[in-house]
Amino acid sequence: MHNDQFIAILLVYLVRMNTLETENLIEHWDIVIGQKSSLFELHLGEVWRYRDLLLMLVKRDFVATYKQTILGPVWFFIQPLLTTITYVIIFGNIAKISTDGLPMMLFYLCGITLWNYFSECLNKTATVFKDNATIFGKVYFPRLIMPLSIVVSNLVRLGIQFILFLLIWGWYLYKGANVHPNFYILLSPYIILLLAIIALGTGMIISAMTTKYRDLVFLLTFGIQLMMYATPVIYPMSVLSKKYALLIKANPLSSLLETFRYSFTGSGQFSWISLGYSTVFAVILLFIGTVIFNRVEKDFMDTV
Amino acid sequence: MSDVVIKVENLSKQYRLGEVGTGTLSHDLNRWWAKIRGKDDPFLKMGETNDREQKGATDYVWALRDIDFEVIHGEVLGIIGKNGAGKSTLLKILSKTTSPTIGKIKAKGRIASLLEVGTGFHPEMTGRENIFLNGAILGMTRKEIKAKFDEILDFSGVERYVDTPVKRYSSGMYVRLAFAVAAHLEPEILIVDEVLAVGDAEFQKKCLGKMKDVSVKEGRTVLFVSHNMTAIKSLCSQVMLLKNGELSLIGNTDQVMNNYQLLFSPSSRAEFDPDSKVTGNENIRLDSVELENNEEVGRFCINEPLTLKLSLTNRKVFSPINVNIFFNHLDGTNIFATCSTKRQFDIGPMNLKCRIPANFLNDNIYSLSIMVVTESNSILDVNEALVIEGFEPPREAGWLGKFPGYVRPKFEWQDY
Numbered sequence: 001m002h003n004d005q006f007i008a009i010l011l012v013y014l015v016r017m018n019t020l021e022t023e024n025l026i027e028h029w030d031i032v033i034g035q036k037s038s039l040f041e042l043h044l045g046e047v048w049r050y051r052d053l054l055l056m057l058v059k060r061d062f063v064a065t066y067k068q069t070i071l072g073p074v075w076f077f078i079q080p081l082l083t084t085i086t087y088v089i090i091f092g093n094i095a096k097i098s099t100d101g102l103p104m105m106l107f108y109l110c111g112i113t114l115w116n117y118f119s120e121c122l123n124k125t126a127t128v129f130k131d132n133a134t135i136f137g138k139v140y141f142p143r144l145i146m147p148l149s150i151v152v153s154n155l156v157r158l159g160i161q162f163i164l165f166l167l168i169w170g171w172y173l174y175k176g177a178n179v180h181p182n183f184y185i186l187l188s189p190y191i192i193l194l195l196a197i198i199a200l201g202t203g204m205i206i207s208a209m210t211t212k213y214r215d216l217v218f219l220l221t222f223g224i225q226l227m228m229y230a231t232p233v234i235y236p237m238s239v240l241s242k243k244y245a246l247l248i249k250a251n252p253l254s255s256l257l258e259t260f261r262y263s264f265t266g267s268g269q270f271s272w273i274s275l276g277y278s279t280v281f282a283v284i285l286l287f288i289g290t291v292i293f294n295r296v297e298k299d300f301m302d303t304v
Numbered sequence: 305m306s307d308v309v310i311k312v313e314n315l316s317k318q319y320r321l322g323e324v325g326t327g328t329l330s331h332d333l334n335r336w337w338a339k340i341r342g343k344d345d346p347f348l349k350m351g352e353t354n355d356r357e358q359k360g361a362t363d364y365v366w367a368l369r370d371i372d373f374e375v376i377h378g379e380v381l382g383i384i385g386k387n388g389a390g391k392s393t394l395l396k397i398l399s400k401t402t403s404p405t406i407g408k409i410k411a412k413g414r415i416a417s418l419l420e421v422g423t424g425f426h427p428e429m430t431g432r433e434n435i436f437l438n439g440a441i442l443g444m445t446r447k448e449i450k451a452k453f454d455e456i457l458d459f460s461g462v463e464r465y466v467d468t469p470v471k472r473y474s475s476g477m478y479v480r481l482a483f484a485v486a487a488h489l490e491p492e493i494l495i496v497d498e499v500l501a502v503g504d505a506e507f508q509k510k511c512l513g514k515m516k517d518v519s520v521k522e523g524r525t526v527l528f529v530s531h532n533m534t535a536i537k538s539l540c541s542q543v544m545l546l547k548n549g550e551l552s553l554i555g556n557t558d559q560v561m562n563n564y565q566l567l568f569s570p571s572s573r574a575e576f577d578p579d580s581k582v583t584g585n586e587n588i589r590l591d592s593v594e595l596e597n598n599e600e601v602g603r604f605c606i607n608e609p610l611t612l613k614l615s616l617t618n619r620k621v622f623s624p625i626n627v628n629i630f631f632n633h634l635d636g637t638n639i640f641a642t643c644s645t646k647r648q649f650d651i652g653p654m655n656l657k658c659r660i661p662a663n664f665l666n667d668n669i670y671s672l673s674i675m676v677v678t679e680s681n682s683i684l685d686v687n688e689a690l691v692i693e694g695f696e697p698p699r700e701a702g703w704l705g706k707f708p709g710y711v712r713p714k715f716e717w718q719d720y
Contacts, residue, residue, distance in 0.1 A: 029311075029410040033400060053440035060426050060437055067428045067469075138423040139441055140400035212332075298403040 043294070047142045057149035058156065076160040080116060084109045091234045100236040100267040101178050106168060110261050111233035113165050117158040118195050118253065119224050124150040125203025126220050129211045129300050136300070143297040144290070147204055151196045158192065169264060180266030187263060187275075191256045194282045198252060201285030208296040232257050237269050249274060252281035309493060309525050310375040310398075315407035317368040317393050367393040369549045371407070375493075375542075380519045380526045382540035382557065384533075384564050386688055387582050389546040391529050395495055398527065413492025416442060422482030427471035431462060431481055434470050438485045452488045459510075460484035475681070487514050493525045494518055515539060531687045533561065533636035565634045568671060570602025570693040576686075584617075587683050588625075588676055591615045593690040596657070606694040606712065609662045614674065616654040623678050624648045627656055630673040631665075632688075639670070639710040643677075663714035666707055667696045 066072045084105060091097045092104040099107035125147040129136065132146055172179050210216045228234075231253045240248060248254050255274030262268035368390045375381050383391050396402045398409060399417035424441040425434050435456055439449040449456075457463055460481045462473070470478060496515060516539065519526045530536055536543060536557065543560040545553040547567065553560050573594040576583035583590045595604060596611040604610045614627060628643040644656055671691050676684040 028412070030413055031409075031411040031415060033397060033403065033409040033411075034407070049445075050440070050443070052444075052446040055446075056437045056440045059433070060429060063433070064426055064428050135424050135441070137401055139417070141441060141443060 043142055043144075047144050047148070050141055050145050053141060054145050054149045054152065057145070058153040061149070061153040062156065073160060076157055077164050080109065080112050080161050080164065083112050083116075087112070087234060097235050098239050100238055102265055102267050103172050103177050103179075106172050106177075106179065106265065107236075107261075108234065109165055109168055110264065111257060113158070113161050114192075114195060114257055114260055115228060115231070115233045116161065117154055117192070118199050119228070120154050120157070121151050121196060121199035122203045122206075122224060123220065124154070125200055126206040126210065127217065128203070128207045129296070130207075130217070136297075144293065147200055147207070147293070150203075151200050155192075155196065178267070179264075181264050182262075182266055184259065184263035184270060188260060191260050194256055194278055195253070197282040197286045198278075201282065201287075201289035204289035204293040205285075208292045208300075211296055211300040227251075227253070230254075232261075232268075236261075236267070252278040307377045308374045309377045309412045310527075311410045312371055312373050313408045313410075315368055315371040315394075315397065315404050315409060316366060317390075317397060317402070318364055318405040319367050320364055366549050368397075368404075371551045373544060373551065373554055375525055375527070377525060378519065378523045379542055380515075380528060380540045382536040382543040383527060383529045383546065384531075384536060384543060384560070385546035385552075386567060387686070388548075388580070390549040391546055392497070393549075394546070395497060395527070395529060398495055411493060414443065415493045415495065416486070416489045416491035417495035418483070418486045418497065422478060425470055425478070425482060428469050430469055431466040431473070434481070435485055438482065439489075442486060442489055443491075444489060456484045456488050459487060459514075483511060487511070490522075491524070493527070495527045495529075497529050512539065531636055533564075533634070535636070537561065537635070561635075565669075568634060568669060568688070568691040570669065570691050572602050572692075574690045576689075578617075583684075583686050583689075584619075585684060587619055587621050589617045589619060590674055590676075590684060590686050590689065591617055591653075593672065593674065595690065595692050600695075602691065603693045603695050604665075606665050606667055606696050607662055609659055610665075611657050611659050612672070612690075613655070613657045616656075616676070618649045618651050618654050620651065621678065621683065622648065625676055625678050625683070627654075628675040628677060629658055630675060632671045632673060633710060634669055634671055637710075641675075664711060665694045666709055666712035667694045668710065669693045 066075070069075065071078070087108040088104045092099065092108070124131075128143075128146050128150065136143065169179070173181070206216055206220060230248060230251050232248065237245065237248065237254070237258055255271070255278045258268045259270050259275060262270045371390075371394065383394065385391050393402075395417065397404050398411075398415060400415075422438065424438055426437065429437065435453065436446065436449055440446070457466060460477075460483070462477050462481050465473060465477065470481070473481070494515075512535065515526060515528070518524045519539075526539075528536070528540060540557055542554065543557045543564075544551065545560050545564055545567075553563050573592060575592045576590055578584065578589060578591070592613075592615050594613040594615075595602065596613050612629060614629075616627070624646045625648075626643045626646040628641050630641045631639045633639055642658060642660075644658070669691060670693070671688050674684070674686045674689045675682050
């Protein structure tokens, strides 16, 4: 009798399993809107489907910035040029910080070109929720598109500024200054990619936190400025004492700037270990950033 | 069963009232502590039904509570309810701009919403560029937009200006272009809010026609939110009635419509939550509407004059404005509107009253909407701000039937 009961229960169970399974088979839903989904569901496929939007947003950024200006994209040149001249005067001539034997103009421009890209990306991604609150509140699209478009549209800007850098670099090369480019130049796209990833990752983490606590916005501008001094932008690694060098090397951006400068000019330091460290750091940041960003995007509209 | 395209299960949405930011850190910590101990979110237990007329005891309200329904393929479902009943919240969740607190929505196919047309339009970009940008935001690929480009342009009727930046467009052209993009999205499920309130009559007709096409010819599913009962009646096969965030009734149009009208109990005074986004914005806010000195709640004698008192708060409007009262029939038909003289108001409270002569209104129920208008556009629009009912004192003798018509003016009659 016990056996019978057991079999009966088993049968009922099996039948139920079966119906459950068929139900699941029949019920195919394209969209499921629920509460927070799993932490690691990143919807990257969806982001890919919206790639055209990314391009349109990049185009929008461009058109919006330079319509109705006379000089248009020339402004891309003027800004880094003026900053470089300022640095040459202040850090080079007044403070007399070493440039590792490089022409000052080239040394600073090299740092500024990369740093500008990083700080622009970080600044914009960090406030992406706040800046796009109206559009996010009305239409759904994968929110990740917005920070990505920022990184890409700044890449265009970087490209133009890079031309300026190449021109000045070429001129010094032609003049026979103490400039020795080497094969590590091939690493530059990778370096820019890492810069973008670090900016994107950090920016997304901050943006997620600023939706609720606006305080971070104030810290940000200040923080980026401090960060620049903790990165070899206006000084070479070689001037640092051992104690400080370790501290600066802990900054994942340092090896990127050093490598870039080394590859184009032959002065500075390069090590695969530092670059590897930056890579690992960047990947971790990007991952954490994406997870947090996806978590917040769902109901940030209620808190922003 | 395979015909169900939207399935909403046990959907609830909680909002925190008041200022977000103050005290959120302590609440967050509280939540986090509960989570660590494996307990439920302590703030989910709180919360009340969303009745704006009552002051709540806690800061948490349920904008939606336990909503369950299904929508069949090809159906046009109307969603009605008074202001603050949760219609917009439901649509926001459906269009994925906010997520539910509890519950799930499952859907088949692409959902697109016409909640706000023209989102992401950039004033500096040309019409052509904006069609592509807006289309991409709404989820179309470049190829799809290209294929439909001519159709979109044709529908919008702004061909001549397609290479002009949209900042030079008139507001009408802007809306047409925006709507045209959205209308050609061809989603399986289309969500329409009261966008139809924009544009001229001809364009509205075009829009309604397009909606009908979408549902009838193309067999798509439409969710339609409106205060306009005539539009609901002519378009929807099923109607859902929301009341204080709860699903009050769902069923065929006529049945639900009758119940909807029962919701409107006349009242003498309506006061509005100063933080509400429905009755106020950063420019101006409606504080209260009152039917002056009447003995019976919300009822007035049609043989006597009546006075409506409005109080508003001007937050930052410096240009001349006028305040309109729309008298509507419960089915949404506008009967007439009356407006104050246009002038500039100081920042701060604005008190206005409107006197309506005796022997003008009929013994009907009137729903009043308030609209504030500047030189060119409306800056505040509050539907169903107050419901009042006219009654007639007993007639002496003779005919006792009801006078027909929305109004019953007493005009001069003479022998000649």
